[in-house]
Structure formats: structure tokens, C-alpha cells
Amino acid sequence: MMKQTFRQFRYETTESFKMAFFQIKANKIRSFLTALGVIIGIVAITMMGTAINGIDRGFDKSLAMLGYDVIYVQKSSWSTMGQWWRYRNRPDLKTEYADQLNRIIADNPRSELSIAVPQMSTYQASAKYRERNLEQVFSLGTTNNYLQTASGNLSAGRFFTPGESASSAMVCVIGDDIAVGLFPDEPALGKSIQIKNHNFRIIGIFRKQGKFLGLFSFDNQIIMPLGAFERVYGKNMFITMRVKIKHQEHIEEAKEELLGMMRRIRRIPPGREEDFSINEQKAFKSQLDPIKNGIAIAGIFITGMSLFVGAIGIMNITFVSVKERTKEIGLRKALGARRQTILLQFLIESVMICLIGGVIGLAITLITTFAIEIIVPDFPVQFSPDLVFASLAVSVITGIISGLAPAVTASKLDPADSLRYE
């Protein structure tokens, strides 16, 4: 009996799909106009999703450059960037903190931290080779341990040795943009460049990494031993402690631990606010949240409006369809169609119109996304399977909601009256 009922349901559903298909085919323009609201809604929702995905992807790519397992001790916080006045009166950090941190880490085998590396940096550097000159170079002084806390591989040469680091040797490792910018036609390795009238020998070149958030490039940096950096720029440059952690998933514990260590080093009594900040790349992400939320709210609003209008349109056209086909409904009932059969038939029809609208909307978004990727490759757009699923689900739900009232009306029609209807 159950099996029979199920089989009946299956055949009726198949039949309903066929009829819905015929119906839509017979009323192409009407169906298309009806689906327009859904199309616009789906385009809006998928475009929004694509933009948000794109921003996320751009971000993740950039954040991967920073390394997920590195946290930074700095004078100011990344998450409240722009509020420089809060940090203005904080005392500068000292590069010696790195050694102190490493000593504490070494004393505690259960530490979540693995190594601290000091870094001094400036965005205002310039580099010269013969008549060629590069401005706005990111110059960075650090120790031989730097590579443990940074991503990126060397495409040529080597990083500086502990000996070179300790003796403040005048050597440097340069990013790809600088190598190409200063040495367009010849190998850069082994050449000497001038930085503020000091000669540096190039001992290594980084592989190209691309831009970070489209703003800052790791390919535009010159890395040298800390002592050499101080010789060129003095001691009062921006100092960062790069601290590598042991387990990415224990980042919160690691931050706690580092906070305690830094307070000890800085001798900050309990209860007083610390005068330094511990930064992680997650802070960047939260900076973008308002933008993402803005896009999401606008998208949801547009989607909601157009789907609402679309749903009313579909409801209307389904009511018309029920009226037009009153006689057919009567006939089907006379031939043994039950209420639910008729209900399902009209529901399937409205769902199908919505689904077709959804697919067209998806196609429009896909084409647009491809076009954007070709025309402006840097613009962050990213299509995802989730979006396909979400928009099809939205289409189906819209179809059900808008088709329900007319379908119920149809299913309740009196067979004798509807057969007489002309």
C-alpha cells in the first residue's frame, strides 16, 4: 500500500514536471517576464556573495604572506588604526626585547612561543644603482632569524648568516620589484647598491610575492642586518617584535603569554594598561567587516525587494493560470487526480519558473564575474558553489511561497463546477 502510494506520487510528480515544462514553453514571454523579478533577485544575491567572497579571498591571500603563525609586538594596534593619538605617548619599543623574550622562552619548555625576531623598518627608503633610483622602498633591519617568521623564498642567493647579522655586515636581500627596477637587463646578485650613501652588496633576491591587500608589496623591500640598518637610518625607526608561535590553533594562549612577558620586560604593574600592542593578522580582517556587512545588507535588501516583487508576479500569473485552466483542473479531477495532485502540479509550475529565473540569474552573474576577472584582474570577485546552492534554494523557496496560494485554490476547485467552466 505504501509502495503503491509512493509510486503514484512519483508518477504524478513526473507528469506534473512535464506539464509545467509544456506550460512554460507554451507561454515563453509570459514566463520570462514573470521570472524577471527572481532573475534580478538572484543576480543581486550572487553578485553580493561574489564580492564578499572576493574580498575574503584577496584577504586570505594577503594574510598568508604575513604568515598565520606570527604575532607582532608594536607600539600601536592594527585593529584601531587611525586612532594614532592613543598611541602617541607610548614609549618606543627596543630591539633588545627580542633577546629578553627569547631568554624567557628558552627557560619555559611549555611555552607556546617559539622565537622572537626584532625588526626596524621605514617606508621612506630609497635605493640607487648607478643612474637608476627607486624611491618609497620599504627598508627593514632584522637578524638572521627573520626567515623563520616570514613567508617567501629566495629565487637567487642566500639570506644573511648569523655572523653577518652579528657583525652588521653591509649586505642586503632584496625583493623582486627592486631587482627588476634597478637591474632590468642584468643579474642583481652580487651587485652593490647605494642606500643613503652606504654601499650594500646584494646577496639574495626574493621570489615575487604580489601585493598585500593591493596596497603594500613585499616585493618592494630591502632587508639588511639590524646593525647595518641602524648605521643608515639611526636608532629611532619603527620597531616591531616578530614572534613566531608553536601552534596556530593556540594563538590566543600565545598572545596571553606574550602579553605577560612584555609586561614583565616593560615592568608594568598589575592593573595598569599596557603601553604596547600585540597584533595579529586577524585584526585586518575585522577592519573589513563593516565594508562586507554594508555589501551584505545592500545585497539582501535588493534581493529581498526584487524577490518580493517577483513572488507577487508569480503568484499573480499562477492565479491567472489556474483560472485559465479551470476546465483542465476539472477534467483531471474527473479522471482521478486528488487535491494534492493538483496542488503539486501548480506548485511545481511556479517553482520551475523560479528555478529557471534562478539559473538565468546565476548565468548572468557567472558571465559578469568572468568579464570582471578578465577586464580588471585585481578586482576581488570569487564565485563559489555555495552561491549556486544558496540561490537555487532561494529560487525554490520563492516558488513555493508564491505558488502556494494559487495552488491551494486550484486544488479546492469543485470538479463538477470546473468542468462546466468555459
Add this chain to the structure above:
Amino acid sequence: MQSLCKFYEMGDQIVRALDSINLVFRLNDYTAIMGPSGSGKSTLMNIIGCLDTPTSGIYELNGQNVAEVDDDELARIRNKEIGFVFQTFNLLPRLNCLRNVELPLIYAGVEPEEREQRAAEALVKVGLGDRITHKPSELSGGQIQRVAIARALINKPSIILADEPTGNLDTATSHDIMDIFGALSDAGNTIILITHEEDIATYTRRVIRLRDGKIESDTMQ
């Protein structure tokens, strides 16, 4: 059926479309129900066809009181026990003959292969074996009505109920259609015909005349 009544309320008035009708249809009866318009013959047909339920009284079909069952059960009875033939044919224009004829089998939950086979057989039975893939628009009125008869036959119903089956056909075609009904009756089917044409009624064995919701006469011929 006993003391069958059907009342309609129209404004303040109660219209007695059917008033205390007592009728028995036996297996293999070939009956014509006649009467002028407004006599209640359509209402009677709707009740016999389970498209409508009586206001009061009992309608037993194969021992089951139809007045007491729910909508879904009524749909099942219409599907299994009643074969409808309409004056306006009522084929679905977008489907070909085969698909039209198999429609009741879909609602009965019959498998696709069996459906096609039975539908094709029914079409052969009404002499349209060579037209199964034609659409209704490609057929003549008589052929369309034969498709409708095939559809009515497909589920081997207890009653074939034909409402003015020749009303939209010319005389020659009408007689062709009546020959088919005759053959079906000879094959053991129970047929009830609604008509107002005397010469059509002469094909049947029993004639029931209605007037003002009451049986005027019930004669065997």
C-alpha cells in the same frame, strides 16, 4: 440509489435539482437519461460520476455509500470506477493521443511501460491504432471523441458515463460513436448516457426521463 436529493440554495429559494430519486443501475445496463434542460440530468450525472455528493439520500456504488467518503476517496473512485466521456471531449491539447489516454493510469500509479501498452491497446479498440502519436488538433471531432472513449475505458471502470457524447458531432459521426458504445455494451460494460436527442436514446436498452428533478418515466426497450 435511494431517496436521492440535491438541493441548491439560490438567494432565498431552495432549488430542488433532484427530488427523491430512486434508481438502480445493474451490471451491463445500457441506459439513456433524458430530459429538457433544467430537469436535473446534469446534477444526476455529477452524482453518479462522484463529481458531486447528494444533499441527502444514499448513493451506493458497488456496495459502498459514496455520500460518506472524503475527497481523496472520491478521486480514487472516479479514477477506478467511472469512465467519463464529455460533450466537449476535454482532451489536453498539448498531449498526444497516447498521453491523453494514459492520464487516468498515472493517477492510478501504473508503471510507465504498462501505461503505454494499455493506452495503445485502448486506442486500437476504438479504431485509432494508427493515430497514437497524433495531437488532438490533428484529429477530427469523431476521432477526438474516440480518444476520449479510449481514455474512459482505460481503467476498466464499473460505469462508463457519457454526457451528451454526440452533442458536438454531425449525424454520421454520431452514429459511428454510438456504434462504439453499442460494441462496448455488448462486451459487458455498464453505460449511462445523458442526452436530449431521441434518436441517440434509441440505441440504448433503457430510457429514464427526468422532469423537474423527478423521474417521469423509466422504460426498457
